[in-house]
Amino acid sequence: MEKSEPLAFLDHDHSQCRRTALKCANNQGLRLTKWRQLVLDLLLEDHRSMGAYEILNRLECNGVKPQPPTAYRALDFLVEHGLAHRIEKLNAYVACARPDACQSAGFIICKECNIVAEVECSPSNPELLRVAANVGFDAESTVMEVEGICSNCQNND
Amino acid sequence: MEKSEPLAFLDHDHSQCRRTALKCANNQGLRLTKWRQLVLDLLLEDHRSMGAYEILNRLECNGVKPQPPTAYRALDFLVEHGLAHRIEKLNAYVACARPDACQSAGFIICKECNIVAEVECSPSNPELLRVAANVGFDAESTVMEVEGICSNCQNND
DNA sequence: ACAAATCTGTTATAATGTTACACTCTCACT
DNA sequence: AGTGAGAGTGTAACATTATAACAGATTTGT
Secondary structure: OOOOOOHHHOOOOHHHHHHHHHHHHHOOOOOOOHHHHHHHHHHOOOOEOEOHHHHHHHOOEOOEOOOHHHHHHHHHHHHHOOOEEEEHHHOEEEEOOOOOOOOOEEEEEEOOOOEEEEEEOOOOOHHHHHHHHHOOOEEEEEEEEEEEEOHHHHHOO | OOOOOOHHHOOOOHHHHHHHHHHHHHOOOOOOOHHHHHHHHHHOOOOEOEOHHHHHHHOOEOOEOOOHHHHHHHHHHHHHOOOEEEEOOOOEEEEOOOOOOOOOEEEEEEOOOOEEEEEEOOOOOHHHHHHHHHOOOEEEEEEEEEEEEOHHHHHOO
C-alpha cells in the first residue's frame, strides 16, 4: 500500500481499510460513544461520501431514530479527531482513508458514483500558500478538491 | 498590477477593479440583464464574499423584492461566464477579481472580515492532479481554498 | 461520593438551494 | 412588420443542510 494511492478507485481489500481506521480510533483514547461508533461504521462501509441526512436516515439504535444534531455532533467529533473529512463541494462526509497517516489531504471526487479518494499531499497549492504568506496571512485550513468522472464511470456511459 | 497579487488584502484602487470587470463583462457579448447587472454591481462593491440570501436581501428594483431563484439564476450566470466565483467553504460568492485573465483561481479567505483574495495559480495541487491522472480520472473542476486570518485582522485583536 | 465536564434528547428554527410552471421578452429570420 | 424559438423572469411551494437553546443523563477526575 503506497503512500498516495487513491485506493478508493482501485481494487483493494476494503476490510483492511476498516480495520486500520477502527484500530486507529480505539488507540487514540477517544470516547467513541454509541452514535460516534455508528456513524463511523456507516462511513467506513465504503469510500462513498454521505450527506448528514443520509447518515441520519440510516442511524437507528434500538429502534430509536435520532434528530439532526445527533448526526452533526458525531460528524463534528469525527472530523475534529481526523477520523472523517468534510467534502465542501458536496456538503458531505467521508471516512478518513488513512487515519494513521493523515497530515494533509486532497480529495478526488467522482460525481457519478460519489466515490471520494483521499490523497496525502502537500497542504494546498504551493503558489497559493506562498502568496498568502507574502501578505502575512495566517493559514489555518485548506480545501483541495478535484471533481470529475472516474475511470470506471467513464466506461459505463 | 502584478499577476498574482492578492489585491483584496492590499491597498488598491478598487474603482479600477470595478471598471475592469464591467468592461470585461460588456465586451463578451453577454446578455447582462437587469438582475445580472444588479448582482454583479453588488459583488463588485468590494472583495468580501456574499451569501445568496445576503444578495437577495439587497436586491430590489423599483421596489420589487425578488425570490430566491432570481438571485441563484443571476449568480449561476455570472459564475458560468467567469464574472464571479463560488466559494465552497462559505457557500458564498465573490466577483471575479481578474475576469480579463482568469484561468485557474485559488482563494484566500479571511474568516474574520470575509474578504476573499483571488490568486491566479496552477490548477489544483500538482500531486493531487498527478495521482488523479494516474488512475484515469477525468478532472473537470477544482477547488482551492485557504482559510485563516488576514494580516489586518490579526492586528485587530 | 461529588462536582465538573461531556454527551444526549428534543423542539424549534435558520440558512441554503431547487422544482415546476406560466408568462414575457429578445432575437433571428422571413 | 410578423412570428416562432429560445432565453429570461415571476412566483409559489418545497427540499436540503445546519444550528440554537436548554434540560437531563452519563462519564470522569479527585
